[in-house]
Amino acid sequence: xxxxxxxxxxxxxxxxxxxxxxxxxxxxxxxxxxxxxxxxxxxxxxxxxxxxxxxxxxxxxxxxxxxxxxxxxxxxxxxxxxxxxxxxxxxxxxxxxxxxxxxxxxxxxxxxxxxxxxxxxxxxxxxxxxxxxxxxxxxxxxxxxxxxxxxxxxxxxxxxxxxxxxxxxxxxxxxxxxxxxxxxxxxxxxxxxxxxxxxxxxxxxxxxxxxxxxxxxxxxxxxxxxxxxxxxxxxxxxxxxx
Numbered sequence: 001x002x003x004x005x006x007x008x009x010x011x012x013x014x015x016x017x018x019x020x021x022x023x024x025x026x027x028x029x030x031x032x033x034x035x036x037x038x039x040x041x042x043x044x045x046x047x048x049x050x051x052x053x054x055x056x057x058x059x060x061x062x063x064x065x066x067x068x069x070x071x072x073x074x075x076x077x078x079x080x081x082x083x084x085x086x087x088x089x090x091x092x093x094x095x096x097x098x099x100x101x102x103x104x105x106x107x108x109x110x111x112x113x114x115x116x117x118x119x120x121x122x123x124x125x126x127x128x129x130x131x132x133x134x135x136x137x138x139x140x141x142x143x144x145x146x147x148x149x150x151x152x153x154x155x156x157x158x159x160x161x162x163x164x165x166x167x168x169x170x171x172x173x174x175x176x177x178x179x180x181x182x183x184x185x186x187x188x189x190x191x192x193x194x195x196x197x198x199x200x201x202x203x204x205x206x207x208x209x210x211x212x213x214x215x216x217x218x219x220x221x222x223x224x225x226x227x228x229x230x231x232x233x234x235x236x237x238x239x240x241x242x
Contacts, residue, residue: 015073015103021065025057034061041072083107083219087229087238097229097238099143106142109174109217114234123214126207127176134203138177143217146171167220169230174215176203209233 023036034047034057045064049056080101089095094116100108112119120141127137148171155164178200207214212233220228220237228239 015077017105019069023061027057032057034058036061036065038069041076043068043072077101080107082224082226085226086111086242088240088242089236089238090240092236095234095236095238097231099229104140104142106144106175107172109141109143112231114231114236119231119234123174123207126214134176135178138179140177142175142177143172144175146173165222167222167227170219170221172217172219173204174217176200176206176215178203210235 019038019040021036021038023034025032025034027033030050032049032054035045037044045061045068047057047060047064049060084099084101084107086096086098092115095114096111097109097113098111100110102108109120123141124137127134150169152167152169153164154167155162157163204215205213210233214233216232218230218232219226220230220239227241228237230237
């Protein structure tokens with residue numbers, strides 16, 4: 001069974017969003033079990049009770065989630081602050097990328113430029129110019145981890161000597177959030193409770209530049225610290241963290 005659990009409605013946290021809880025409850029011969037998996041956090045739990053069928057297992061599971069989820073949420077957001085910052089390119093003139101956080105999910109792509117050109121504005125312009133309208137694009141562009149990373153060996157010159165070090169490149173994706181498909185109200189007595197088609201699922205990799213997807217962002221890490229950001233479509237590495 002799949003139970004979508006709304007943190008906004010059920011748990012005392014400050015950053016509401018939906019968490020999918022995959023759970024199973026069962027009992028036999030005077031024992032009861034309640035098991036659950038929270039995939040997006042990589043967590044699982046099991047509650048075992050004895051003494052016949054009762055609500056003890058579900059009550060204990062509910063108490064566990066009430067305490068556990070907010071703590072995990074805050075720990076996750078604390079770790080995410082490592083990816084927040086302003087990065088510039090040591091080789092490209094006036095090329096910067098800035099990421100921030102708010103109460104919403106993921107990171108916010110607050111600024112992206114190359115040689116002084118506003119890439120965020122260009123993305124919004126490309127979106128609006130598509131031959132088939134896709135709906136209104138959110139003014140806030142958000143980044144999410146893709147769950148893919150790789151280790152690479154790089155050579156750098158330190159004190160006149162070449163040294164090789166290991167870096168980790170983490171893949172992230174820019175999400176094109178469609179906020180509306182009906183900006184102008186129609187003549188019918190509609191309250192717009194039913195949303196239109198969710199085109200967000202169809203847009204990854206939609207906008208391309210130089211043979212690369214514009215939504216691909218790569219964070220470069222050394223010893224678990226973010227030291228730079230790559231934007232493959234722009235052929236730029238923002239390797240100076242301010």
